[in-house]
Amino acid sequence: MSMTSFRQGTWLKTFFSYENFIEVDKPNSDVLLNTVYPLIIDAKDKLQGSRPFFLASCNDNVLYFYGFSDGRKNLMELRNGLHFALGTSNTSHYRIIRQPSFEYEKEALQAFPHGIVRFELLEYSSKDQQLESVKYVISKLLQISKRFEIKPTFKPNISRPVGRMLRDFFVACRHKDSELITDYLGEIKNSGKLSHRNIISLELQSLKAQSKWEEILSHDSLIDYVSGIIPSRIYHILVRAISKTLEIHEARLEEMDLVLVRAKLDKFQPFLTNKLALKSDSRFQEDWKSWVLLNVILGVENVVEVVPDFIEKSWVENIESLIKRTALTLKVKQSFSEEFKSLLESPKDINTASALFRYAENCSSIEIPEILDWLDKLPLEIRKEIKSCIPLRKKWNEYEDYVYGVNDEPKDVTHEEVTDDLPHSGVHPTLDWNTWFSNGYKRSVNVDLLMESKSEGFDLEMVTNKIKECSEPEKIRDISPHLLRWIEEREVKTDSEFWLSLIELISVDDQTSLTTILLLKDLINHFLQTPHSQAQYKEVLEAFDLVLSVELSRRSLGAVIDFIESLFDYAIKDENYLKFGIWPKIRSFAADHWDEYEVDTQSVLIWLEKQLSPESLLFEKLRSQKNNPSLNANSEQLEGKKIGISTLTEKAGKRAAEILNTLFPSVEVILNHDKVATDTLRSLVKTADYFVFCNKSAAHQSYYAIKDINKNIIYPDGKGSSSIVRALIANLKSV
Numbered sequence: 001m002s003m004t005s006f007r008q009g010t011w012l013k014t015f016f017s018y019e020n021f022i023e024v025d026k027p028n029s030d031v032l033l034n035t036v037y038p039l040i041i042d043a044k045d046k047l048q049g050s051r052p053f054f055l056a057s058c059n060d061n062v063l064y065f066y067g068f069s070d071g072r073k074n075l076m077e078l079r080n081g082l083h084f085a086l087g088t089s090n091t092s093h094y095r096i097i098r099q100p101s102f103e104y105e106k107e108a109l110q111a112f113p114h115g116i117v118r119f120e121l122l123e124y125s126s127k128d129q130q131l132e133s134v135k136y137v138i139s140k141l142l143q144i145s146k147r148f149e150i151k152p153t154f155k156p157n158i159s160r161p162v163g164r165m166l167r168d169f170f171v172a173c174r175h176k177d178s179e180l181i182t183d184y185l186g187e188i189k190n191s192g193k194l195s196h197r198n199i200i201s202l203e204l205q206s207l208k209a210q211s212k213w214e215e216i217l218s219h220d221s222l223i224d225y226v227s228g229i230i231p232s233r234i235y236h237i238l239v240r241a242i243s244k245t246l247e248i249h250e251a252r253l254e255e256m257d258l259v260l261v262r263a264k265l266d267k268f269q270p271f272l273t274n275k276l277a278l279k280s281d282s283r284f285q286e287d288w289k290s291w292v293l294l295n296v297i298l299g300v301e302n303v304v305e306v307v308p309d310f311i312e313k314s315w316v317e318n319i320e321s322l323i324k325r326t327a328l329t330l331k332v333k334q335s336f337s338e339e340f341k342s343l344l345e346s347p348k349d350i351n352t353a354s355a356l357f358r359y360a361e362n363c364s365s366i367e368i369p370e371i372l373d374w375l376d377k378l379p380l381e382i383r384k385e386i387k388s389c390i391p392l393r394k395k396w397n398e399y400e401d402y403v404y405g406v407n408d409e410p411k412d413v414t415h416e417e418v419t420d421d422l423p424h425s426g427v428h429p430t431l432d433w434n435t436w437f438s439n440g441y442k443r444s445v446n447v448d449l450l451m452e453s454k455s456e457g458f459d460l461e462m463v464t465n466k467i468k469e470c471s472e473p474e475k476i477r478d479i480s481p482h483l484l485r486w487i488e489e490r491e492v493k494t495d496s497e498f499w500l501s502l503i504e505l506i507s508v509d510d511q512t513s514l515t516t517i518l519l520l521k522d523l524i525n526h527f528l529q530t531p532h533s534q535a536q537y538k539e540v541l542e543a544f545d546l547v548l549s550v551e552l553s554r555r556s557l558g559a560v561i562d563f564i565e566s567l568f569d570y571a572i573k574d575e576n577y578l579k580f581g582i583w584p585k586i587r588s589f590a591a592d593h594w595d596e597y598e599v600d601t602q603s604v605l606i607w608l609e610k611q612l613s614p615e616s617l618l619f620e621k622l623r624s625q626k627n628n629p630s631l632n633a634n635s636e637q638l639e640g641k642k643i644g645i646s647t648l649t650e651k652a653g654k655r656a657a658e659i660l661n662t663l664f665p666s667v668e669v670i671l672n673h674d675k676v677a678t679d680t681l682r683s684l685v686k687t688a689d690y691f692v693f694c695n696k697s698a699a700h701q702s703y704y705a706i707k708d709i710n711k712n713i714i715y716p717d718g719k720g721s722s723s724i725v726r727a728l729i730a731n732l733k734s735v
């Protein structure tokens with residue numbers, strides 16, 4: 001049946017037949033069934049259009065409701081609308097069905113192969129309660145239908161919301177894509193929606209993503225920036241930048257010119273000693289060790305009192321013994337010191353407030369929420385007195401912006417009026433994900449503070465339901481890169497339902513881009529690591545396919561094939577959809593642009609073709625038709641060489657080895673999957689002519705073991721086989 005005949009309504013007679021006992025042409029004997037007529041009337045009005053609508057059926061005394069939409073994207077949006085408007089107090093869960101359970105569903109599903117939403121009314125013991133429940137559900141369904149009716153079909157060409165720009169920027173940084181980083185940073189700057197200080201923060205993060213450590217320290221506004229509040233993630237970046245630029249690490253202590261190094265460190269001393277904001281987490285052990293080295297070189301004497309438990313005191317003492325002390329003795333200003341606690345316990349008057357402002361000029365960012373909370377509880381007259389002083393008002397606003405985030409539009413604090421209704425007074429900041437999802441996502445929030453929240457007590461079920469039922473999906477989409485990073489850093493236990501809900505929310509976005517592909521790649525990778533059903537697996541593939549249909553391009557093909565390749569690291573639970581739904585699009589597009597891609601991309605495409613369409617090896621024919629001088633030169637360069645690859649993604653390593661042996665038959669490829677510094681790993685690093693270390697998929701311990709070996713270690717930008725092959729070939733070209 002064609003969509004045209006469906007929209008003309010020829011299927012209605014079939015739908016209201018067989019096991020469906022609702023009468024369309026005459027009143028029903030059961031008054032309960034007559035209540036569905038408004039849905040039928042509304043559906044008939046929409047048959048000539050393209051808007052979603054609802055119908056009902058009654059089978060074996062169970063009342064079913066159905067949601068129809070022309071496209072999968074709108075169908076998923078319709079299901080989200082049901083979650084938000086109705087919840088599950090009166091109905092079952094909202095399932096997208098693609099196979100009929102009843103005879104009367106068949107023709108509708110033939111017209112809608114992408115599926116139909118089906119749910120049922122919960123049964124009540126009282127007939128009156130059942131009738132009231134039906135009326136309530138139908139009224140809500142008509143409201144949802146009306147909402148889609150007034151939804152605009154296009155969006156004007158205006159500046160994008162700052163949240164969306166930032167989302168794309170952080171995804172680009174996550175994937176270290178220099179081109180995308182530059183594009184999105186430029187867009188954010190040109191929008192004029194963020195303050196100068198926030199722009200500096202983004203610039204520093206963009207440089208870190210591109211490993212441009214020297215440019216971080218030479219940033220024109222760095223010294224001014226570090227005089228203010230330094231978020232934890234920026235503090236980590238600065239410590240790494242100083243250590244890497246000045247080449248300060250334990251193995252070089254005896255050969256370093258400490259006098260020269262101290263001179264270069266002087267300008268960073270205030271924030272190194274006064275504004276400590278490193279995360280007390282063993283995953284940041286290297287940053288802590290770098291910080292220790294920097295402060296001991298500066299002459300700080302109480303370092304051992306400040307470091308967390310995972311930094312051994314004996315190690316600190318050994319470092320101190322290796323470094324000759326300076327004549328100047330410094331001390332690290334510890335967070336939540338007795339001085340700070342004393343100020344917070346002092347009388348709430350203008351004198352204490354002034355002292356607290358002075359203290360805050362050189363404090364850690366983790367103390368700012370406590371300071372703001374204290375200020376917010378001041379008597380109204382004192383708050384008004386402080387706000388009447390422009391410098392203090394600027395400081396107060398700075399604290400508020402740090403804790404609560406900022407709006408899209410910048411505000412001019414020099415002309416701000418002082419009123420009795422001071423912003424945020426008495427409101428505690430949102431400091432954990434549970435609070436943000438339950439009621440906080442409707443107002444701005446400081447992501448840095450949110451990222452500091454503890455994983456204990458994280459309510460996965462509540463968060464999953466909030467994602468499904470959200471009324472403002474853009475806010476959840478915008479914060480999803482940070483939620484993903486937090487889950488990874490905290491190693492939070494998740495499940496397939498959580499990832500599926502987030503994947504579907506991202507995939508039905510009206511405005512997608514290459515970063516949508518990149519973000520979905522990461523989310524689906526996490527989904528695949530959790531136990532999941534075949535039905536969930538297919539839904540995930542369909543969600544990716546939805547975006548792929550719009551975003552497949554020469555620019556995105558590399559990310560797309562990386563994703564398809566990564567599926568083979570796990571059990572393929574829907575081979576048919578992968579082979580006949582997704583792969584033909586990729587194969588056709590890649591064939592049209594074959595000559596535009598490098599050897600690494602072509603090689604992975606050939607490997608994928610052998611897995612997904614072995615009956616027709618088009619790509620091998622395309623490669624054989626054209627001589628590749630670069631490939632021939634690389635073959636000569638690798639003649640008889642030994643290539644070592646260290647990766648925890650074993651299947652990707654095996655694929656890379658298979659591809660390399662096909663491209664360069666004379667090479668010896670040795671794989672290593674050790675998580676710690678074994679003798680085997682150390683030996684491979686020393687003996688391999690080329691050593692590829694997949695630090696994105698390797699444990700930290702093995703990284704620490706090899707990073708100081710004086711060898712041309714190759715670092716891929718990803719963990720798939722194409723990244724490994726690409727990094728090796730790029731290294732050959734640079735030699």
